[in-house]
Amino acid sequence: MSSAEKGLRATGLCREFAGRDGSVRKAVDGVDLVVRPGELVSVLGPNGAGKTTTVRMLTGLLLPTSGSITVGGYDMVRQRRRAALACGFSLGGDTGLYPRLTAQQNLSFFGMMYGLRGDRLERRAARLLEEVDLADRAKDAVGSFSRGMKQRLHLARALLHDPAVLILDEPSAGLDPQSAASMRALVARLTGEGRSILLTTHDMREAEELSDRIVLMMGGRIRTESTAADLRLAAADRLGHVVNVAFADGRVPAELEHCPGILGEERDGGTVTLRVTDGAASVEWILKTFPGRTTSVSVTPPTLEEVFLDLVAAS
Amino acid sequence: MSGLTTDRTGLEQPRLPGASTLLRSLADQLRMHASSPMAVFSALAMPCVFAFVVHSSASDRNATSDLAVGSAGVGMLDSIIVLVVISLLGEKQWKTLYAALGSPGGLVPVVLGRLAGTAVQSLTALPGTLVILALLFGVDGGFDWARWLAGGVLLAFSTASVVGLLGFAVLRYPYSAGMTNGLTGLVMALSALIVPQSALPGPVQKLALVLPQSHVMAWVRGGGTAEVLWAAALTVVFSGLVVLAVRRLENMARRQALPLEA
Amino acid sequence: MPTDNLRAVDNTTAAGDTAAGPAVRSRADVRSLLREAMLSYRALFTWLNPLGYLSSRIVRPIGMAIAFTSLSTHYGAGAGRMLVGSSLLAGAGAVVYGMALSIGNERSFGTLGIWLASPQGKLRSACLRAVPHVVDGFVGGLCTYLVCCLLYGTMPVGLPLFAGLLALGVVTTFGFGLSLSALALVVEDLFVGPNTAELVLMVLSGTLVPRAKLPGFLQPVSDVMPLTHVMNVVGDELAGAPWATSQLWGELLVGVCWFAASSVLMYAAVRRAAFRTELG
Numbered sequence: 020m021s022s023a024e025k026g027l028r029a030t031g032l033c034r035e036f037a038g039r040d041g042s043v044r045k046a047v048d049g050v051d052l053v054v055r056p057g058e059l060v061s062v063l064g065p066n067g068a069g070k071t072t073t074v075r076m077l078t079g080l081l082l083p084t085s086g087s088i089t090v091g092g093y094d095m096v097r098q099r100r101r102a103a104l105a106c107g108f109s110l111g112g113d114t115g116l117y118p119r120l121t122a123q124q125n126l127s128f129f130g131m132m133y134g135l136r137g138d139r140l141e142r143r144a145a146r147l148l149e150e151v152d153l154a155d156r157a158k159d160a161v162g163s164f165s166r167g168m169k170q171r172l173h174l175a176r177a178l179l180h181d182p183a184v185l186i187l188d189e190p191s192a193g194l195d196p197q198s199a200a201s202m203r204a205l206v207a208r209l210t211g212e213g214r215s216i217l218l219t220t221h222d223m224r225e226a227e228e229l230s231d232r233i234v235l236m237m238g239g240r241i242r243t244e245s246t247a248a249d250l251r252l253a254a255a256d257r258l259g260h261v262v263n264v265a266f267a268d269g270r271v272p273a274e275l276e277h278c279p280g281i282l283g284e285e286r287d288g289g290t291v292t293l294r295v296t297d298g299a300a301s302v303e304w305i306l307k308t309f310p311g312r313t314t315s316v317s318v319t320p321p322t323l324e325e326v327f328l329d330l331v332a333a334s
Numbered sequence: 335m336s337g338l339t340t341d342r343t344g345l346e347q348p349r350l351p352g353a354s355t356l357l358r359s360l361a362d363q364l365r366m367h368a369s370s371p372m373a374v375f376s377a378l379a380m381p382c383v384f385a386f387v388v389h390s391s392a393s394d395r396n397a398t399s400d401l402a403v404g405s406a407g408v409g410m411l412d413s414i415i416v417l418v419v420i421s422l423l424g425e426k427q428w429k430t431l432y433a434a435l436g437s438p439g440g441l442v443p444v445v446l447g448r449l450a451g452t453a454v455q456s457l458t459a460l461p462g463t464l465v466i467l468a469l470l471f472g473v474d475g476g477f478d479w480a481r482w483l484a485g486g487v488l489l490a491f492s493t494a495s496v497v498g499l500l501g502f503a504v505l506r507y508p509y510s511a512g513m514t515n516g517l518t519g520l521v522m523a524l525s526a527l528i529v530p531q532s533a534l535p536g537p538v539q540k541l542a543l544v545l546p547q548s549h550v551m552a553w554v555r556g557g558g559t560a561e562v563l564w565a566a567a568l569t570v571v572f573s574g575l576v577v578l579a580v581r582r583l584e585n586m587a588r589r590q591a592l593p594l595e596a
Numbered sequence: 597m598p599t600d601n602l603r604a605v606d607n608t609t610a611a612g613d614t615a616a617g618p619a620v621r622s623r624a625d626v627r628s629l630l631r632e633a634m635l636s637y638r639a640l641f642t643w644l645n646p647l648g649y650l651s652s653r654i655v656r657p658i659g660m661a662i663a664f665t666s667l668s669t670h671y672g673a674g675a676g677r678m679l680v681g682s683s684l685l686a687g688a689g690a691v692v693y694g695m696a697l698s699i700g701n702e703r704s705f706g707t708l709g710i711w712l713a714s715p716q717g718k719l720r721s722a723c724l725r726a727v728p729h730v731v732d733g734f735v736g737g738l739c740t741y742l743v744c745c746l747l748y749g750t751m752p753v754g755l756p757l758f759a760g761l762l763a764l765g766v767v768t769t770f771g772f773g774l775s776l777s778a779l780a781l782v783v784e785d786l787f788v789g790p791n792t793a794e795l796v797l798m799v800l801s802g803t804l805v806p807r808a809k810l811p812g813f814l815q816p817v818s819d820v821m822p823l824t825h826v827m828n829v830v831g832d833e834l835a836g837a838p839w840a841t842s843q844l845w846g847e848l849l850v851g852v853c854w855f856a857a858s859s860v861l862m863y864a865a866v867r868r869a870a871f872r873t874e875l876g
Contacts, residue, residue: 079713082870103715114706117639128635132714132721136628162508176710371785375792383795387664390805391678392671416787516651519659528663533670535747538662 025092026215027054027077027106027184032086034072034239046072048239050086054215056183059206061226062219064236065331070219073236074188077217078108091183104133107182109173111189118162122153122172125161126179133180147175151205167198174205185209185216191225203229223323235327237334251320258321258329260298264305265290265314272309279304352439359447360454366424367417368455376416377459381409382466388528389471396474397467399482400555402460404527405467407489407547409459411521414490414497417452419514422504426596431505435587435594445501445580446573453494460486478554485554488562492546492569496521498576505594506583526551546572629724637728640701641694653732657686657740664804665744676752679744680830681803684823687737687762688769688801689794694729695773696790698722700780708781708869718866719859722777726770733766734759753833761826764844768822768851769797774858781865802827820850 032050035043047069054060064070075081077088079095079102088095091105116125126144135143148154151171156164161172170190177185190206191199199222207229210216220226226233227247234244243250259282266272269289276284280296295301298318305316321329367373385397385405422445425431434444464482467473500514523538525547531539542548546568553561586592661682668678699722702708711721741758745751753761772793779789798804800814801823807815818824825847832839 075709078709080709080870100715103713106713108713110709112706115710117705117707120635120639124635124638128632128639129710129714131628131632131635132711132716134715137624371788372791375788379792379795383798386799387804388667390809391667391673514651516655516659519656519663521659523659523662523666529666529670533666535662535666537747 025183026056026058027186027217028052028089029073029077030087032073032076032088033084034069034076034081035084045239047076047083050236050239050241052077052217052234052241054184054217056215057210057213058231059210059216059218059229060232060234061230062217062234062236063221063223063226063327064242068236069239070236071188072239074108074110074186074217074219078106078186079103104180105182106184106186107177107180108186109170109177109188109190111170111173111187111192113166113169116161116164116169116172116176119160121158121160122148122164123157125172126176129176130179135180143179144175147178150178151175152201166193167195170194170198170202174202178209183214185214187216187218189220190218191220191222199225223327227323233323235330237331242330242334247323250326251323254326254329255298255320258325259294259296260301261319261321262293262295262298262301262305263290263315263317263319264293265316266309266312267314268312272312274308275305278308352443355434355437355439355443356447356450359444360451363417363421363448363451364455367421367451370417370420372416372420373413373455374458376413377409377456378462378466380412381405381407381459381463382470384408384528385463385467386470396472397464397470398474398476399478399485400551401528402464402467402477402482403485403489403554404551406459406463406486407493407525407527407551408522409463410453410456410490410493411497411525411527411547412518413456413459414452414493415500415514415518417455418449418497418501419504421448421452422501423596426505426594429595431594435584440581440584441505442577442580442584445498445505445576449494449498449501449576450491452497453490456490456493457487460490481554485550488565488569489547489550489554492550492565492572493521493525495569495572495576496545496547498572499579502576502579502583505580506586506592508593508596521545521547524548530555544568630727633724633727636698636725640698640705640725653690653736654739657682657689657736658743661686661740661744662747665748669748675744675748675750676834677806677830678804679748679750680741680752680758680834681827683737683741683744683758684762684765684826684830685797685801685803686740687733687766688797688803688823690733690736691726691729691766691769691773692776692793692797693790694732695722695726695770696776696780696793697786698725698729699777700786700789703780703784704786712866712869719862722774722862726773726777729773730766730770733769734762737762737766753830757833761829764847765823765826768826768847768854771851771854771856771858772822774855775861778858778862778865781862781869797821797823800824806831820853822847822850822854825850 029050029052032047032052033045034047035045037043050069050073052060062070062073072081076083077090077095079099082096090102093102093105095102117128120128123141123144126147127140130140130144145154145157148157151174153168153171153175156168161169164172170193174187174190177187187206191202194202203225206216206218210229218226218229230247232244233247233250235242245253259280266289271286271289271291275291275293278293278295278301280301282294282296284294285292293301298320302316302318305313382405385401388401388405425444431441431444434441460483497517500517504514523534524542524545526534526542527547531542531548531552534542546565549561549565549568553565583592587594661679664682665675665679669675702711712718738759741762776789776793780786783789800810800818800821802818803823807818807824807827810818825843828843829839
């Protein structure tokens, strides 16, 4: 079995929905996706891109109209039970937990659904509560939990049966910056343990920080797939580079507007941010034109958010 | 120049903000829940089954006005309970009660509007069950149409006033929906809907006097004006208790940060 | 926050389980199953507090039983049959509502998808979740009977016989209730299924309306409803006639047939759920 087969693989995944007027709408149209062990892949896309439908099919909640899904080497349709044991998922949000049960009882009950029993289950639940920083609230009813605490409990639930594949739907949505950072650290650690992780998110920073690869979905199809760095570099041809220059005397010279390939500029005191078509050529021109007057010059490709907005607008 | 922040032409305060909120709340109740499957089911199916059971116990009976009102009363009771729970739990889930709490009239007009809406809605049980009873058993020659209509309307509003206390419980306590089930059985027994009060066991007979519905049913079964007055007075008393309970709830929400959300 | 590897699953207990004898293991299994059943009850039911339980499980059936028994005495039929029938219906009602909501409430809490996606056998799980409701039905039916006997000053059938018939009734209703568990996966409105089922039982189970008083075309339907055969035994007992054991077997057979049909329905409902968009 290849490493891709041990992780998550979707081939030619399609899902159609019939409308009330008899029309057929393709929510997902021929998606191919691979997440290898130890790899984290983020799926980005605007609302209605087909992310949620894809996630529901990958987790076994929804049958595909056509195509195949293997999780941990097991077919999600034909070997559902084994595939379900290899797959953990967290759909997040305020629901999806039993509000009257305590955090520990929630994990015990969900663990039983995955065939865990007895002391082993209780120990596993206690351990995971510790991992997600909820040990001190283990005996409190989940109904009293904040959104952040619920998100962490969702993640603990997904990990109960120690799945090889983890599918996380917007795990840090609605969290405060501190909780979101702690959630990202935990997810990064889980990747380090050799799990295959598929993450959907609207947070570009999160996607860039965590992902080995990024998949951009639109209209039910994969529009592009690459590493964050490659996506940004590739988009630089269209969107240009961002050059930041700081001048030693605190004044931005007027001649700067003659910089070759300049698309726009933004001044702030003695610093300026230029958007240029060719970063390297512009930096060379600046250093030649203003020798000894600059304290720092840096060039960066467009941000992932700019790339995302550009691709969405283009399609 | 008129902008969103400066144009006040549409913001004149009504003379009775509470009354307009109450009417709005009533209309919303009807708009949102009038055709819900549970409301229709409760208002029609349950009373017809009860009527069938009554008919099987006294098979010579045609549909008399007291059987028609009593059967409809079962539907009214069930549908008002269901609608009050659904409606007020919905308010908690959508966190809309905070807006009401912050408004000049507070929660009272909203809750009373919802109760009045459920009462109006439950009136569908009156003609609905009569049609089915007439088809199944035929209409009795001595059917008293005036008592059927007046008694039915009074029964709907008296039932809503009693169930209003349940509304308070739903707003006040988390997970209270489960506590509401008992009310159907208890009030059904005490309301003398399908049998006269005299047919109830001794201790239950005395308790029945406390509920306005039992007086409405006594009037429908041929009682005098005193029964109607008792029913009206008890309906007012129960409505007053609901207002006091909701006022108390407002105080708790403001003073003790009682959550008004689910 | 601990930093050791989360993949290192603790296996000590599993090894311990293997070392223990079969009797110890089966005791542990039973304990574990009962815990699962109790957790499902606690997780999914809002009436699990003293007031809620009293209201849902005790007051409601007693109120209904008073209304129906009074109806019977008012028209001169005597309290006996209606009192026993209402009490049996109280037990069956608890099973019907409990089993429908034990699946339907998963939708309310947004956990239905997680349950459906889990590898757990759905039929086994639904049956396990029914256990507290069968016990509940028995307790509720018995309380209703005892309170009504006190109120009306009569005990139409002896307590041991009533308890036995009630136990049989709630077990056969379990088979019927399983169809409502399956239906809860299909019908999104939580209460339509159990409310309809309760009304059907009121009319067709022989508890409130004797089979002989049903229209001819409904009488065969009544024969395949839970409690009908139990009510036949009650009728014979109240008439002072000896009752036939075959009625009890007949009741049991009705329960088994409902269980078989409901299992197929459950399988189909679980399959159907995977074709839908939203599971809640």
